[in-house]
Amino acid sequence: MQTVGDQPKFVWGVATASHQVEGAWRADGKGLSIWDGFACIPGKILNGDTGERACDQYHRFEEDVRLMQELGVGAYRFSIAWPRIVPDGKGAVNPEGIAYYNRLIDCLQAHGIEPWVTLYHWDLPLALQLEDDGWLSRRTATAFARYAQVCFDAFGDRVTHWMTFNEPWCTAVLGHGSGCFAPGRVSSDEPYQVGHHQLLAHGLAVQAFRAGGYDGAIGIANNCDWREPLTDTPDARQAAQTSLEFFFGWFTDPVVFGDYPTIMRDRLGARLPRFSPAERDLLKGSVDFLGLNHYTTQYVSAEPPPANAVDQMTGNGGLTQDVGGYLSSDPAWETTSMGWFVVPWGLRKMLGWIQRRYPGLPLYVTENGCAVHEPDAATAASDTLRCRYLEHYTQAMRQAIQEDGTDVRGYFCWTLMDNFEWARGFSQRFGLVRCDFDTLERTPKQSFFHYRDIIHAHPVIVPPPE
Numbered sequence: 001m002q003t004v005g006d007q008p009k010f011v012w013g014v015a016t017a018s019h020q021v022e023g024a025w026r027a028d029g030k031g032l033s034i035w036d037g038f039a040c041i042p043g044k045i046l047n048g049d050t051g052e053r054a055c056d057q058y059h060r061f062e063e064d065v066r067l068m069q070e071l072g073v074g075a076y077r078f079s080i081a082w083p084r085i086v087p088d089g090k091g092a093v094n095p096e097g098i099a100y101y102n103r104l105i106d107c108l109q110a111h112g113i114e115p116w117v118t119l120y121h122w123d124l125p126l127a128l129q130l131e132d133d134g135w136l137s138r139r140t141a142t143a144f145a146r147y148a149q150v151c152f153d154a155f156g157d158r159v160t161h162w163m164t165f166n167e168p169w170c171t172a173v174l175g176h177g178s179g180c181f182a183p184g185r186v187s188s189d190e191p192y193q194v195g196h197h198q199l200l201a202h203g204l205a206v207q208a209f210r211a212g213g214y215d216g217a218i219g220i221a222n223n224c225d226w227r228e229p230l231t232d233t234p235d236a237r238q239a240a241q242t243s244l245e246f247f248f249g250w251f252t253d254p255v256v257f258g259d260y261p262t263i264m265r266d267r268l269g270a271r272l273p274r275f276s277p278a279e280r281d282l283l284k285g286s287v288d289f290l291g292l293n294h295y296t297t298q299y300v301s302a303e304p305p306p307a308n309a310v311d312q313m314t315g316n317g318g319l320t321q322d323v324g325g326y327l328s329s330d331p332a333w334e335t336t337s338m339g340w341f342v343v344p345w346g347l348r349k350m351l352g353w354i355q356r357r358y359p360g361l362p363l364y365v366t367e368n369g370c371a372v373h374e375p376d377a378a379t380a381a382s383d384t385l386r387c388r389y390l391e392h393y394t395q396a397m398r399q400a401i402q403e404d405g406t407d408v409r410g411y412f413c414w415t416l417m418d419n420f421e422w423a424r425g426f427s428q429r430f431g432l433v434r435c436d437f438d439t440l441e442r443t444p445k446q447s448f449f450h451y452r453d454i455i456h457a458h459p460v461i462v463p464p465p466e
């Protein structure tokens, strides 16, 4: 841990994911992932975009690391592509895949940037989907633990922080509920099975990590929007609490307490798989820290809100009926080009909720950022909405630390540069750096310099005195 005086340095970083930035989809022995396959189905990805080339970070990482150094971040959160390391998911290890991440990690270290590694950011080896039904099968959890072990052995001497899963909620709900993400399945029951197997996979990987005595810390990056009660009534407060337990609690209660939230068990009955006593022991306490990926906020009410306040029911994916409650927004809220609402105080409340429910665990904001409509280089060069978003969300986070005493130790902006935004293809730009997807030229936006100033202004963020 780096310090300033006797205070621990706050970890400022940027985040990306392998499939969104690397490209090189079949280079050097890489196997295909479910996203490579999904992109071949007409209509699944906007404009027929694919991750085949993306930002080509695979061949351009040195330039990208130099950009990060100029930005002044102390950490880079990236993910490892499982099909680069184990092309068919469970067979032979691909030495060229290992060599790539060695080059990247060494380059980061040479520039004074800590590598923070996500093991699974959605690019499941396609062979595991075809042969084993992917996350619908418990066998995938075993294959994941073996892949994780390969990564710990190869990179564990340099990686300071590991995250097993990125947003297992998305894989469950968007991948197997609404079907808008790979593997594109539509079901009301499969999300819970898929969630269960991801959680078991997490537990097995952490068990291997801890048995191996590696130096770093290990956790998980779960996503959650804040849910604010629309009215100050017991019904609305309960609806908001239920919504948060179905969203964040689904994937956090098991890794902290060893089982699902009671409300999920009550509502779902036999649709929610059960952990055996040994599995509960495996999962309980299986994180050294919690990561939060947070983008937006909505109101919740137990009764349908006034007509003019209703706008979308999308935030709960395909599981709205299980969660219950009605979502709404304030017409005064600014929206990003994803249609997500800009509500900085939601992050402060979200962090407080997490700290109260899971006391004693350090928190990191492992993703936060916004998409802006930037049709050309000139609009990108003055991305004032993103500057405001980052200013106000990091300010809300500082208030959570300095005024509420929440133990937040780092913040990762999503994302370093415009990249392959999943089902939205290249149409949504989240980057601090513009990427021209024809020439692959990288150009820092105004927000790059604004974030750099935020980082410089806040090397340490101190909690209030006891």
Ligand code: PNW
Residues within 6 Å of the ligand: 017, 020, 166, 167, 170, 223, 293, 315, 367, 414, 421, 430
């Ligand atoms: C996250 N939702 O995805 C991912 O971790 C990133 O890979 C992604 O680029 C980023 O956020 C921006 O989208 C999400 O519908 C995708 O609630 C969808 C949702 C949440 C997060």
